[in-house]
Amino acid sequence: MKIRYWGTRGSIPTPGKDTIVYGGNTACLSVEIGESILIFDAGTGIRVCGNDLMSRGKKITTSLFISHTHWDHIQGFPFFIPAYVPGNRLTLYGPPSDIQDQGLKQIMEFQTKYEFFPISLAQLGADIQYVNCKEGKIDTGEFEMYTCRINHPIACLAYKLVHDGKVFIYGGDHEPYRNIYRDGSGGEGMDEDFLEELDRNAEEQNAKIIDFCKNADLVSWDGQYTEEEYQSKIGWGHSSHEADIELARKASIKHMIITHHEPMNSDEKLAVIEEKVRARTAGGSCRFDFAKEGMVVEL
Ligand SMILES: [Zn+2]
Numbered sequence: 001m002k003i004r005y006w007g008t009r010g011s012i013p014t015p016g017k018d019t020i021v022y023g024g025n026t027a028c029l030s031v032e033i034g035e036s037i038l039i040f041d042a043g044t045g046i047r048v049c050g051n052d053l054m055s056r057g058k059k060i061t062t063s064l065f066i067s068h069t070h071w072d073h074i075q076g077f078p079f080f081i082p083a084y085v086p087g088n089r090l091t092l093y094g095p096p097s098d099i100q101d102q103g104l105k106q107i108m109e110f111q112t113k114y115e116f117f118p119i120s121l122a123q124l125g126a127d128i129q130y131v132n133c134k135e136g137k138i139d140t141g142e143f144e145m146y147t148c149r150i151n152h153p154i155a156c157l158a159y160k161l162v163h164d165g166k167v168f169i170y171g172g173d174h175e176p177y178r179n180i181y182r183d184g185s186g187g188e189g190m191d192e193d194f195l196e197e198l199d200r201n202a203e204e205q206n207a208k209i210i211d212f213c214k215n216a217d218l219v220s221w222d223g224q225y226t227e228e229e230y231q232s233k234i235g236w237g238h239s240s241h242e243a244d245i246e247l248a249r250k251a252s253i254k255h256m257i258i259t260h261h262e263p264m265n266s267d268e269k270l271a272v273i274e275e276k277v278r279a280r281t282a283g284g285s286c287r288f289d290f291a292k293e294g295m296v297v298e299l
Pocket residue numbers: 010011027070072073173260
């Protein structure tokens with residue numbers, strides 16, 4: 001598998017001279033296996049990915065796996081040129097809304113309503129299919145793929161691709177589960193048995209994610225914050241680097257690439273943070289890297 005990062009930034013694109021190294025486009029990554037191409041998330045990075053596919057001069061058949069439908073994970077889709085070309089075939093996989101009764105197709109269509117964008121999805125020339133995904137094994141017709149629900153304010157999935165004895169995991173946005181009433185958020189005076197039950201629930205949910213990632217060869221994971229930054233962003237749905245290190249250790253992950261970089265962090269700052277993560281994990285069994293736009297990893 002050849003994995004390529006087209007977008008590494010979280011939340012909002014950050015073009016400019018301070019983000020050239022780690023990148024300014026939002027979430028998108030492709031996995032090439034032989035002639036097949038799988039794409040994970042459709043942040044603004046997918047525009048460049050689409051241009052690359054178009055430059056190959058062939059009909060395009062691809063699967064696009066959406067972790068969740070926050071803007072930074074779907075906003076590039078209307079600029080994905082292969083979707084405009086008759087004869088191309090796209091299959092979009094992703095979770096339906098857990099807030100209202102809407103599937104992936106309806107949510108994707110919503111962002112191209114005329115109030116937001118001049119061309120509706122129905123006008124695109126390619127054959128586009130939508131598959132609502134739940135947790136478990138999903139039928140891609142070609143590759144072995146599993147999903148796991150992760151912790152974010154809306155339904156969000158991590159995807160596990162198993163191929164040729166290798167396991168690659170693409171995580172969407174995730175904050176480790178916790179008992180929110182243990183952190184002074186109104187839990188004072190609550191029944192201790194109830195609080196302990198919430199502790200256990202959070203622990204079980206975290207254990208499920210550790211199990212999903214167990215012994216993975218490569219995990220691309222949300223690491224938006226330093227531990228210090230995280231303290232004022234608790235509940236926003238993202239991980240700190242410390243939490244990522246802990247996940248990698250508990251799940252015996254071999255290689256973790258931290259992505260979804262905080263928009264406030266410049267190249268200079270990210271280089272310092274990356275070095276700290278490497279120093280902190282030196283001698284451990286998991287290698288850590290920070291994703292950079294354009295970075296290619298062979299697995
Ligand atoms: Zn995001």
